[in-house]
Structure formats: structure tokens, C-alpha cells
Amino acid sequence: MQRLDAGSADFGAKFAALVADRREASDDVSAVVADIVRQVAARGDEALADYCRRFDAFDPAEGGLRVPSADIENAKAHIDPAVADAMALAAARIRAFHEAQMPADHSETEDSGTVRGWRYTAVERAGIYVPGGRAPLFSSVLMNAIPAKVAGVEHLVMTTPAPGGRIDPHILAAVDLAGIDEVYRVGGAQAVGALAFGTETIPSVDMIAGPGNAYVAEAKRQMFGRVGIDMVAGPSEILIVADEGADPEVLAADLLSQAEHDPTSQSILITDSANLADAVDAALPAAFAAISTEAAARESWDANGAIITVSALMDAAPLIDALAPEHLALAMADPAPLFDAVRHAGSVFLGYQTPEAIGDYLAGPNHVLPTGRRARFSSGLGTASFMKRTTFLNVSAAGMAELGPAAAALAHAEQLPAHALSIERRLARR
Amino acid sequence: MQRLDAGSADFGAKFAALVADRREASDDVSAVVADIVRQVAARGDEALADYCRRFDAFDPAEGGLRVPSADIENAKAHIDPAVADAMALAAARIRAFHEAQMPADHSETEDSGTVRGWRYTAVERAGIYVPGGRAPLFSSVLMNAIPAKVAGVEHLVMTTPAPGGRIDPHILAAVDLAGIDEVYRVGGAQAVGALAFGTETIPSVDMIAGPGNAYVAEAKRQMFGRVGIDMVAGPSEILIVADEGADPEVLAADLLSQAEHDPTSQSILITDSANLADAVDAALPAAFAAISTEAAARESWDANGAIITVSALMDAAPLIDALAPEHLALAMADPAPLFDAVRHAGSVFLGYQTPEAIGDYLAGPNHVLPTGRRARFSSGLGTASFMKRTTFLNVSAAGMAELGPAAAALAHAEQLPAHALSIERRLARR
Numbered sequence: 001m002q003r004l005d006a007g008s009a010d011f012g013a014k015f016a017a018l019v020a021d022r023r024e025a026s027d028d029v030s031a032v033v034a035d036i037v038r039q040v041a042a043r044g045d046e047a048l049a050d051y052c053r054r055f056d057a058f059d060p061a062e063g064g065l066r067v068p069s070a071d072i073e074n075a076k077a078h079i080d081p082a083v084a085d086a087m088a089l090a091a092a093r094i095r096a097f098h099e100a101q102m103p104a105d106h107s108e109t110e111d112s113g114t115v116r117g118w119r120y121t122a123v124e125r126a127g128i129y130v131p132g133g134r135a136p137l138f139s140s141v142l143m144n145a146i147p148a149k150v151a152g153v154e155h156l157v158m159t160t161p162a163p164g165g166r167i168d169p170h171i172l173a174a175v176d177l178a179g180i181d182e183v184y185r186v187g188g189a190q191a192v193g194a195l196a197f198g199t200e201t202i203p204s205v206d207m208i209a210g211p212g213n214a215y216v217a218e219a220k221r222q223m224f225g226r227v228g229i230d231m232v233a234g235p236s237e238i239l240i241v242a243d244e245g246a247d248p249e250v251l252a253a254d255l256l257s258q259a260e261h262d263p264t265s266q267s268i269l270i271t272d273s274a275n276l277a278d279a280v281d282a283a284l285p286a287a288f289a290a291i292s293t294e295a296a297a298r299e300s301w302d303a304n305g306a307i308i309t310v311s312a313l314m315d316a317a318p319l320i321d322a323l324a325p326e327h328l329a330l331a332m333a334d335p336a337p338l339f340d341a342v343r344h345a346g347s348v349f350l351g352y353q354t355p356e357a358i359g360d361y362l363a364g365p366n367h368v369l370p371t372g373r374r375a376r377f378s379s380g381l382g383t384a385s386f387m388k389r390t391t392f393l394n395v396s397a398a399g400m401a402e403l404g405p406a407a408a409a410l411a412h413a414e415q416l417p418a419h420a421l422s423i424e425r426r427l428a429r430r
Numbered sequence: 431m432q433r434l435d436a437g438s439a440d441f442g443a444k445f446a447a448l449v450a451d452r453r454e455a456s457d458d459v460s461a462v463v464a465d466i467v468r469q470v471a472a473r474g475d476e477a478l479a480d481y482c483r484r485f486d487a488f489d490p491a492e493g494g495l496r497v498p499s500a501d502i503e504n505a506k507a508h509i510d511p512a513v514a515d516a517m518a519l520a521a522a523r524i525r526a527f528h529e530a531q532m533p534a535d536h537s538e539t540e541d542s543g544t545v546r547g548w549r550y551t552a553v554e555r556a557g558i559y560v561p562g563g564r565a566p567l568f569s570s571v572l573m574n575a576i577p578a579k580v581a582g583v584e585h586l587v588m589t590t591p592a593p594g595g596r597i598d599p600h601i602l603a604a605v606d607l608a609g610i611d612e613v614y615r616v617g618g619a620q621a622v623g624a625l626a627f628g629t630e631t632i633p634s635v636d637m638i639a640g641p642g643n644a645y646v647a648e649a650k651r652q653m654f655g656r657v658g659i660d661m662v663a664g665p666s667e668i669l670i671v672a673d674e675g676a677d678p679e680v681l682a683a684d685l686l687s688q689a690e691h692d693p694t695s696q697s698i699l700i701t702d703s704a705n706l707a708d709a710v711d712a713a714l715p716a717a718f719a720a721i722s723t724e725a726a727a728r729e730s731w732d733a734n735g736a737i738i739t740v741s742a743l744m745d746a747a748p749l750i751d752a753l754a755p756e757h758l759a760l761a762m763a764d765p766a767p768l769f770d771a772v773r774h775a776g777s778v779f780l781g782y783q784t785p786e787a788i789g790d791y792l793a794g795p796n797h798v799l800p801t802g803r804r805a806r807f808s809s810g811l812g813t814a815s816f817m818k819r820t821t822f823l824n825v826s827a828a829g830m831a832e833l834g835p836a837a838a839a840l841a842h843a844e845q846l847p848a849h850a851l852s853i854e855r856r857l858a859r860r
Contacts, residue, residue, distance in 0.1 A: 377658030
């Protein structure tokens with residue numbers, strides 16, 4: 001962890017280094033990923049079986065790539081009923097928020113009778129990647145699948161690594177809640193390749209969403225163009241701005257709630273109170289001691305954490321925009337002025353009572369958000385991520401008389417005579 | 431050109447081949463592009479100067495990379511006033527259509543007092559690539575720049591190749607109309623690299639839009655993630671569905687208006703009338719003879735053109751969705767039922783009086799559209815392409831009491847104890 005003071009002479013250089021630090025896999029995984037994807041495109045299920053045996057100690061020949069629907073329907077019986085209820089609450093709230101995001105169609109008729117507008121339709125087939133690993137991240141299932149279903153995606157396919165063939169029942173319960181149509185036991189770049197190209201067992205999709213490690217992210221990037229992808233995602237991050245009314249023990253927990261994800265995660269605190277900065281620092285050991293994820297959290301905080309003091313909270317605005325954080329928490333008595341002054345952030349958590357963790361699970365907004373300063377140009381996942389806009393135009397006879405000559409003049413100036421001809425032949429027949 | 435009949439036994443296989451044909455550069459340009467981008471990132475302006483001398487016979491040391499603003503302001507004086515007027519009409523109509531596309535912010539307050547919603551903000555700095563080549567494609571300047579300015583982009587930068595240092599005055603007149611802030615004389619993958627990384631002269635941007643050749647497209651793909659990009663674009667295409675009321679000479683011009691772009695372009699006609707199919711075929715020689723772009727148009731039509739006969743026009747719907755064309759023209763007396771039945775198309779041109787060329791220039795909808803079946807999952811360029819959505823959440827004390835316990839239960843089930851702690855410490859302090 002580093003402490004920076006915006007008033008010190010070297011702040012500019014130190015802050016610039018913090019902004020420039022990308023924390024993303026520096027290994028060049030692209031060649032490995034290209035080979036895996038090529039294998040899957042060429043050899044289909046046979047290649048997937050090889051990778052499952054090698055990486056997941058699982059042979060699809062026994063058990064099958066596809067998870068039986070009975071396993072999905074029965075999963076809920078295998079989890080704590082309180083967790084099942086909380087999951088249902090989360091699903092309902094996420095669904096309602098994403099229903100409000102449904103984009104509107106538009107049509108306008110000009111005086112000439114010419115009509116122009118657009119309409120939105122859903123992607124037909126979408127694939128969702130859910131990472132495996134230590135813990136069952138079932139909230140990612142809900143956050144990726146519910147917007148797709150709200151958008152109207154008919155065929156929603158999920159892939160996830162299944163070590164030993166096993167998938168956690170929490171994941172399958174979320175699959176059931178979200179209405180995912182098919183689930184396949186395969187992970188990594190090979191799963192992304194299977195979704196993009198299709199295999200004998202796994203159908204190809206039009207678009208792929210969902211988080212994953214550096215191999216999955218690179219595979220999505222390589223498949224972009226053949227299929228749509230939600231985003232290129234990197235390690236998670238939070239930037240908290242707090243005034244001296246914030247509780248240091250609560251802030252310590254907030255910082256570690258990001259740090260515990262992964263050693264490459266990043267938590268930064270900005271405050272105008274040196275006392276608060278010291279108090280948060282002092283509260284961290286007890287917070288570390290309270291969590292079983294201490295090792296990852298400590299590694300992340302030591303390597304990537306920062307506490308920055310500023311002389312006035314509004315001075316944080318340009319720092320926030322430069323970092324363009326995935327998560328921005330404004331733990332302040334009156335967060336509105338700073339929120340209004342900020343432009344680049346994936347999702348914002350306002351006030352003392354809004355931990356990012358509430359948003360991660362069940363507030364409604366999506367937790368799939370742009371990382372690594374990408375909030376400068378991209379949005380989190382939403383309903384429109386699974387839809388596309390088709391514009392339309394119906395030129396009336398009067399509209400052709402009004403617009404045709406000008407359009408033909410432009411076509412000639414662009415040296416595209418057939419464009420002009422298509423207009424001039426219509427004008428000649430009037 | 432091939433003729434297909436949906437009633438013939440081999441139609442399925444032949445149509446599948448048509449769908450699978452991607453017409454995109456098969457050369458592997460990625461290594462060349464990666465090297466160019468690396469050179470620009472490492473050597474900045476010096477690398478750009480090398481490429482300008484090599485590819486454009488132009489030395490930025492004399493004349494400069496940046497186009498002087500006086501050249502832009504004076505450009506209008508060097509073009510035909512009728513073309514300048516038509517360009518102004520186009521700009522006004524494109525602007526109005528894209529103003530209607532401004533996405534809406536949203537905020538909702540729950541019974542607990544918890545507030546959730548989202549707001550849209552513009553990308554701060556955007557770059558537009560405009561290809562060089564035979565003809566001055568100034569309409570691309572308008573179609574890329576106007577949505578960016580409507581969105582609220584403050585710094586809009588354009589790059590375009592300038593053979594001998596010269597840029598066509600039509601292009602510069604469009605720059606002036608669209609309000610682009612800076613123009614640089616550099617093209618190719620090196621221009622994309624310069625926009626992504628910045629050089630001593632060219633400022634880096636947050637997002638890059640605009641068409642280009644295979645090198646430009648690959649450079650955008652490689653830079654995706656570091657910056658936003660509008661889309662990965664390929665050769666242009668049109669699919670026309672016509673009933674027997676359509677004029678075969680007009681249709682011949684419509685088909686060639688796509689074919690003349692480039693030998694890799696594709697024009698397809700689907701009709702339920704064998705007579706019309708024959709008449710269009712018979713009308714093509716006169717149309718070819720009428721255009722100075724005959725060579726490219728003929729090459730495109732011979733290699734990629736198709737006329738498909740179906741027994742009923744509604745049978746075209748699944749064929750359209752399988753091809754997911756960039757441009758779909760429904761030259762029919764009543765296009766509404768087929769339009770309603772279709773799902774995947776970039777932009778649709780309805781009725782006998784709506785040539786795609788009107789949409790290319792000045793109807794209002796954008797002409798930057800998904801190609802190569804990408805309309806299955808992506809939209810054309812629009813105002814929202816230059817904006818991003820930030821979600822927000824403000825949990826009230828009552829909201830924390832209502833949602834906190836369920837969120838903490840989910841955090842524990844995901845084995846993320848610091849997430850739970852950040853909630854539980856707040857609940858404990860109530």
C-alpha cells in the first residue's frame with residue numbers, strides 16, 4: 001500500500017504511475033489461446049474432451065459435456081434455504097432494474113411522408129461464461145443471464161469449468177432461477193472457442209458474455225467480430241472517497257471487499273481527512289483478521305492499495321476521472337456535488353449506507369462493469385448489451401423529389417455513379 | 431453471379447455456402463499490424479513520418495502532420511456550391527436523427543428510500559479514421575463525426591491518409607461542417623496506433639471509429655480494450671427483396687450501387703418473380719455501361735452477386751435472417767409484413783422509392799453498419815456509440831435493513847467474507 005498526498009511535490013508523478021499501472025496479465029497468452037481456439041474449431045468435441053481431461057480431471061465420455069436438466073432442477077434442494085431465498089430476491093430485483101433498461105423504438109414521419117426510425121431486437125443465441133475456481137460465483141450467473149433473458153434472447157447457453165465433472169449446486173440453482181437453457185461442463189479459452197464455432201454437442205452462439213481469467217478474456221477478444229462480446233475485462237477495482245463522517249472500520253471492510261477477490265484487485269481510498277486516513281490504516285489489521293480470504297486481500301492491498309489525501313473532497317473529481325474506476329463509492333454526508341462533477345465510472349455507490357457488496361448481489365444494477373480505466377468509453381452489462389438496433393427508412397414520392405437531387409449530387413461528388421443512377425432512374429420515372 | 435432457386439434440391443447447400451462466404455481478407459495481416467502499432471507506440475512521430483514517406487509520398491517535416499485550420503475553413507470555397515448545399519442538408523438531417531437517439535437517464539426511488547438508476551455521459555476524446563483512396567468519401571466524415579458531436583464529445587480528432595500531403599477539399603469541407611477539432615495527415619494501422627497511444631503531435635483518444643481497409647480494421651481490433659472501437663467492419667453488402675411491381679432497371683442500378691464500392695462487395699436479389707429475375711439480369715449490361723465504376727462493379731457482381739427466386743416473398747424472411755445483411759431493401763408494394771418478420775439487418779430501406787443511396791448520404795440514419803452477418807449481434811453507429819452508462823445506487827437506512835441480511839448471506843455462500851463484513855458492520859451500527 002502506498003500513501004499519497006495531493007499537496008506533495010511528487011504527487012503528480014506518483015499519481016500518474018498509479019493511473020498507468022494496468023495490473024493485467026503481462027504474459028503473452030495470445031499464441032496459446034489462438035492454438036486452443038484453432039483446435040476446437042477443427043476438432044470440436046474431441047478437442048474439448050482433451051482439454052477437460054487435462055485441465056479439469058474430467059472425461060466427458062463418462063458423464064457428458066452437457067449438464068442434465070434434472071441436475072439443474074434439483075440443485076435448489078442442495079443449498080441453504082435462506083441462501084435460496086436471498087438468490088430469488090436478487091433475481092427479482094436484477095430483473096426489475098433491467099426491465100427498466102429496455103431501449104425504446106422510434107419512428108418519425110416527415111412532412112413529405114417519409115418515415116425514418118429504428119427498432120431494437122434481441123440477439124437470438126447468447127453464451128455465458130462462468131469461471132470456476134475456489135468459490136461458486138453464482139451472482140455472475142444471475143448478472144449475465146437475467147439481462148439476456150429480459151432482452152429476449154431465446155437460446156441462452158452457459159459454459160463453466162467442472163473439476164472432476166462437478167458444478168457447485170449454488171451455480172446450478174442460479175441457472176435454474178435465471179432460465180438458462182443449456183449448461184456445458186467446459187471452461188477456459190476452449191469454452192469460448194466452442195461457443196464461437198460450435199461443436200457437435202455445443203451450439204454456436206451470436207454473442208458471448210461473462211468474466212474469466214486472462215485466457216478467457218483473450219479468447220473473447222480473438223473471437224470478437226465473429227461473435228459479439230460484452231467487454232474485455234480485467235482485474236476488479238474500487239475507489240472510495242470518504243469524508244470524516246465515515247466510519248473507519250466500515251471503510252476498512254469496504255476496501256478489503258474488493259481486495260479479497262484476487263491479488264491483482266485494487267482498492268484506493270481518497271479522503272480530505274488525515275485523521276480518517278490514519279484511522280482506516282489502523283483498522284485494517286482487525287479487518288484482515290476477520291476474513292478467511294486474508295491472504296489474497298493482503299497481497300492485493302500491499303501491492304495495489306493506496307490511500308490518497310486531498311485538501312478538499314471536490315479535488316478528488318479529476319483524480320476519479322483519471323482512474324475511471326469500475327466501482328466508485330462516495331462515503332460522504334452529501335455525495336451529490338462530487339457525483340455531479342464526475343464523469344468516468346462504471347457504477348457509483350452513494351452515501352455511508354451503500355457498500356459495493358449490496359450492488360454486487362442484489363440492488364439491481366449490474367455488477368459486470370468496465371475495469372482498467374475502460375469506463376472512459378464503455379458501459380457495464382445491461383439489457384441493450386443483448387440487443388441491436390436496426391434503423392429503417394421509407395421515402396415517399398414527395399420525399400424522393402425533395403431529397404433525391406441533393407443525394408445524387410453528393411454521389412457524383414464521391415465518384416459513385418451507380419449510387420447516383422439508382423436515384424436518378426427513380427426521379428426520371430416520376 | 432449465381433442464380434439460386436429455393437425450390438431446387440441443392441438450394442440448402444448452395445445457400446449455406448453463400449452464408450458462409452466471408453469475403454474478408456484471408457491474408458494474415460495481424461503480425462504486420464502488431465509491428466506497426468509497436469513502432470508507433472515506441473517511436474511516436476518519428477515512426478509516423480517513416481510511414482508517411484513510405485506509403486503516402488509525403489514528408490510531415492515539410493507541411494506538418496496536422497492540417498492547418500485555415501485549410502479547413504477555406505475548403506468550402508473549393509467545391510461546387512450545389513455539393514456544399516447538399517452536404518449542409520445532409521449534416522442537418524443526420525444531426526436531427528442522431529439527436530433523437532440521445533439515450534435517457536433514469537432514477538427510481540423505492541419505498542425504503544433507496545434510489546437506483548443510471549446516467550449517460552459522453553466519451554471525452556474520440557478519434558475518427560477516414561480512408562483515402564480513389565474517391566473522397568466525405569459522407570463518412572459526416573456519419574462518424576456528427577453522432578460524436580451530438581453525444582457531446584469535446585475533442586474529436588480525425589486522421590486520414592494524405593497522398594503527397596493533399597486531402598480532398600470535399601473531405602475538409604465535411605470536417606468543417608461536422609465540427610471536428612483536429613485533422614492529421616496519416617492513414618493505415620499507424621494512424622490507429624497513434625490515436626490509441628498518442629504521439630508527440632497526435633493526442634491519444636478514448637475511442638476510435640470509422641471504416642478502413644483490412645490493416646485499419648485489424649489495428650482497431652488489436653487496440654480494442656485499450657480504447658473503445660465502433661465495430662470490426664468488413665466489405666459492404668446489400669440484399670434486395672423485390673416483388674414483380676419493382677422496376678428492373680431501377681433494381682439493376684440498386685444492385686450496382688453496392689457492387690461499385692469494391693470488388694469484395696456483395697449484392698443479392700431475392701424475388702418471387704422469375705420474370706423480374708430475368709428482367710433485372712437483362713437490365714444489367716446497360717447499367718454497367720452507364721457507370722465509370724464498371725470494372726469494380728462487374729468484378730463484385732461476377733464473384734459475389736446472386737439472384738435467388740422463392741415461391742413466396744415471406745419465404746425470404748429466414749434467408750434474410752441467415753444473411754443478416756448490412757443493408758436490406760424491400761422493394762415491394764407492401765413491405766410491412768416482411769419487415770415485421772425479419773430480425774437481423776443493419777438498416778432497412780422500405781418500398782419502391784427508397785434506394786439505399788438516399789440513406790448513404792442524407793436521410794438521417796447512419797451508414798456505418800454491421801457487415802459480414804454481424805447484424806446478428808451489433809448495431810450501426812449511433813449517438814450512444816460515443817456515450818457510456820454509469821449506474822448508481824444510494825441505499826437508505828431502511829433499505830440496508832431490508833436488503834443487508836440477504837446480501838450478506840449471498841456473500842458468505844460465495845465465500846467472500848469481506849463482502850459480508852462490509853454489510854454486517856453497517857448493520858451492527860444501526
